[in-house]
Amino acid sequence: xxxxxxxxxxxxxxxxxxxxxxxxxxxxxxxxxxxxxxxxxxxxxxxxxxxxxxxxxxxxxxxxxxxxxxxxxxxxxxxxxxxxxxxxxxxxxxxxxxxxxxxxxxxxxxxxxxxxxxxxxxxxxxxxxxxxxxxxxxxxxxxxxxxxxxxxxxxxxxxxxxxxxxxxxxxxxxxxxxxxxxxxxxxxxxxxxxxxxxxxxxxxxxxxxxxxxxxxxxxxxxxxxxxxxxxxxxxxxxxxxx
Numbered sequence: 001x002x003x004x005x006x007x008x009x010x011x012x013x014x015x016x017x018x019x020x021x022x023x024x025x026x027x028x029x030x031x032x033x034x035x036x037x038x039x040x041x042x043x044x045x046x047x048x049x050x051x052x053x054x055x056x057x058x059x060x061x062x063x064x065x066x067x068x069x070x071x072x073x074x075x076x077x078x079x080x081x082x083x084x085x086x087x088x089x090x091x092x093x094x095x096x097x098x099x100x101x102x103x104x105x106x107x108x109x110x111x112x113x114x115x116x117x118x119x120x121x122x123x124x125x126x127x128x129x130x131x132x133x134x135x136x137x138x139x140x141x142x143x144x145x146x147x148x149x150x151x152x153x154x155x156x157x158x159x160x161x162x163x164x165x166x167x168x169x170x171x172x173x174x175x176x177x178x179x180x181x182x183x184x185x186x187x188x189x190x191x192x193x194x195x196x197x198x199x200x201x202x203x204x205x206x207x208x209x210x211x212x213x214x215x216x217x218x219x220x221x222x223x224x225x226x227x228x229x230x231x232x233x234x235x236x237x238x239x240x241x242x
Contacts, residue, residue, distance in 0.1 A: 056087075056115040060145050062095065062106060068159045069093035072107070072168070074188060086141075087113040090191070092184065094156025094172055103155055104202075105170065107187040108147035109194075146194040148187040150205045154178070162223035169208075173221045177214040180207040 031038070033047055041047070049057065072090040088111040095103045154174035161170045161184065168184040187203055194201075 051116065054116070056085075056113060058110070058113055058143055060110065060143075062093070062108075062147075064095040064097040064102065064104075066093035066106070067096050067155075067157060070159060070161055072161060072188070073163075074192070085113075085115050086111070089113070090188075092159060092161055092170060094152065094159040096155040096175075100154050100175075101151075103152045103174075104149040105152050105156070105159065105172065105182065105184075105187075106147050106149055107184060107191055108145065109191050111144040111146075112141045113143060142197070144197045146191060146197070146199045147201075148191045149200065149202045150182065150184075150187060151202070152180075157217055157219045158221045160222050171221060171223065173214075173218050175217045177212070177217050179211040179214070179221065181209040182207050 030048075032050075051057070069091055070093075072092055074090055088109065090107070090109045093106045093108070095106065097103045152172060152174070154176045156172050156174055158173040159170060161168060163169070168188060170182045170184045171179060172182065173179050182205060186205065190201055190203060
């Protein structure tokens with residue numbers, strides 16, 4: 001694990017974050033900002049979200065920005081169950097670092113994503129029963145962020161995943177025009193084995209396939225959900241003219 005790999009997960013009180021953001025007291029009136037209609041922002045003013053419009057709010061950041069990301073379905077045959085707090089989700093993203101050799105595929109998991117507590121949410125935005133269940137639950141844990149990084153040469157413009165024979169494959173199209181295919185199954189297993197918070201593991205994985213036939217970088221790429229490639233990298237179909 002490199003020393004400059006710093007990841008953070010932040011979960012703050014809504015009231016506290018809003019007060020710090022605009023420097024005003026909670027009792028002051030706030031107006032909805034409409035682009036093109038509202039007055040320009042004054043020096044020191046910032047836009048803040050309306051807590052009544054959200055069930056929950058969490059934020060996290062990675063060392064480098066990610067232009068492309070995708071939610072992961074860890075179990076291909078998993079059933080859809082009723083959504084209950086706390087939530088958790090898994091993502092894969094591709095970085096765009098200042099130096100090509102610093103880039104990585106990031107396989108990450110976010111856990112313990114709880115809704116706003118009673119002190120942060122107006123009574124009109126959720127039922128009293130839901131609020132009391134959160135207030136009285138002594139086992140509510142802090143949000144958890146863990147990830148596995150796979151070194152990747154070049155900025156990642158597009159990243160997409162699919163399952164092939166129960167193996168999670170990932171395709172990346174980088175800034176030097178190459179399309180790589182990676183096996184993410186080992187990274188997912190390593191991520192699921194993490195018990196702590198803020199863990200970052202670097203895995204030296206080698207891509208299983210590379211296509212270097214493009215003359216330039218690109219951004220439009222996806223796996224076909226209708227027809228398998230059958231050893232063909234490109235699938236083209238003629239569509240009726242509009």
